[in-house]
Amino acid sequence: PKTIFSGIQPTGVPHLGNYLGALKQWTSFQNTETESTKLIFCIVDLHAITSPQKASNLRQWKKEMLTTLLAIGLNPDRCIIFEQSRVPAHSELMWILSCISSTGRLSRMTQWKSKLGISEEHHSLEDKSTETLKLGLFSYPVLQAADILVHRATHVPVGEDQAQHLELTRDIVGAFHHNYGKVFPLPATLLSPAKRVMSLSDPTQKMSKSAPDPKSRILLTDSPTSVQGKIKVALTDSLETYGITYDPQKRPGLSNLIEIYAHIQGREDFEHVASEFEGLTKKVFKERVADCINESLESIRSEYTRITETEGDGFLEKVVREGSAKAANSAEETMVKVREALGLL
Numbered sequence: 001p002k003t004i005f006s007g008i009q010p011t012g013v014p015h016l017g018n019y020l021g022a023l024k025q026w027t028s029f030q031n032t033e034t035e036s037t038k039l040i041f042c043i044v045d046l047h048a049i050t051s052p053q054k055a056s057n058l059r060q061w062k063k064e065m066l067t068t069l070l071a072i073g074l075n076p077d078r079c080i081i082f083e084q085s086r087v088p089a090h091s092e093l094m095w096i097l098s099c100i101s102s103t104g105r106l107s108r109m110t111q112w113k114s115k116l117g118i119s120e121e122h123h124s125l126e127d128k129s130t131e132t133l134k135l136g137l138f139s140y141p142v143l144q145a146a147d148i149l150v151h152r153a154t155h156v157p158v159g160e161d162q163a164q165h166l167e168l169t170r171d172i173v174g175a176f177h178h179n180y181g182k183v184f185p186l187p188a189t190l191l192s193p194a195k196r197v198m199s200l201s202d203p204t205q206k207m208s209k210s211a212p213d214p215k216s217r218i219l220l221t222d223s224p225t226s227v228q229g230k231i232k233v234a235l236t237d238s239l240e241t242y243g244i245t246y247d248p249q250k251r252p253g254l255s256n257l258i259e260i261y262a263h264i265q266g267r268e269d270f271e272h273v274a275s276e277f278e279g280l281t282k283k284v285f286k287e288r289v290a291d292c293i294n295e296s297l298e299s300i301r302s303e304y305t306r307i308t309e310t311e312g313d314g315f316l317e318k319v320v321r322e323g324s325a326k327a328a329n330s331a332e333e334t335m336v337k338v339r340e341a342l343g344l345l
């Protein structure tokens, strides 16, 4: 059976990168997939604590994340929407997978290396002090593998930054099958066309919830004025004479805005989009981009406000409790097979 699984960290309100790169696909599966396809979406709170969070913040962010997932149109009657920490099987499977995952392989994960401040070329950690770095930060791709495998997912829609972790997941499946026999399907990576939306203030970095500069991202709940302001100050170049052209190498900031504009409309003909703005000043172009973003966020925004104003915490709690119960059943089916395969049962 086809099972689509994906997760998002409750580290803040999702941004346009999360939406175009991942969440938009999540909602579209509700229309494109047949009833027999399982759709499972997880708020991965155990991943969020790999950098310590204040309890009150984490609680608030989890609530905001759930509200956003509902506001973008995920239907809890069609999908399983749940919180990772409410389904302990995720952590149990992680431990089991840890026992067959090599530390060398994990230390080569780009995301880990970037947390260490190590460049792509380096393969050794020896010259950096790993003394104070936390084990959870190092091993979190194994938890991610467990998230996917515990639901025996066949397809995982993510942004490009997660592609490497998905490769690791498939390697872990190989190792598990080699040691204990076949239990899991090999999960395929589903990349959306907008697989890497860049930061507005530093277009060499991807847009991120946890980046320190709030102007680097457009939140799904930003007001129209806030969107206009952030786009207005988005970093572009001063190659004024070139007009509006698409050139991700030479003009990354401008090209990112062109891509955002195109992706919102489901287009990928970036050069052509740029040519439609030929002759416009950057100021006017940016206003058009902001308008386009605002138009596409309008219904999400109003639905978010409706949920927060008319539905109480009780409603959100009920959604997540019911989702987590369904997720626990899905996970337990797998864990029985896993425990049997290992001889734990």
Ligand code: ATP
Residues within 6 Å of the ligand: 007, 008, 009, 010, 011, 017, 018, 020, 021, 022, 157, 158, 159, 160, 161, 162, 194, 195, 196, 197, 198, 206, 207, 208, 209, 210, 211
């Ligand atoms: P954090 O900075 O806390 O890691 P994040 O913005 O990277 O936050 P995640 O919760 O880690 O968001 O990722 C959720 C999903 O959004 C993943 O599938 C990830 O690949 C995707 N995603 C994140 N940032 C982008 C981006 N800039 N462009 C496209 N997809 C993205």
Ligand code: MG
Residues within 6 Å of the ligand: none
């Ligand atoms: Mg991330």
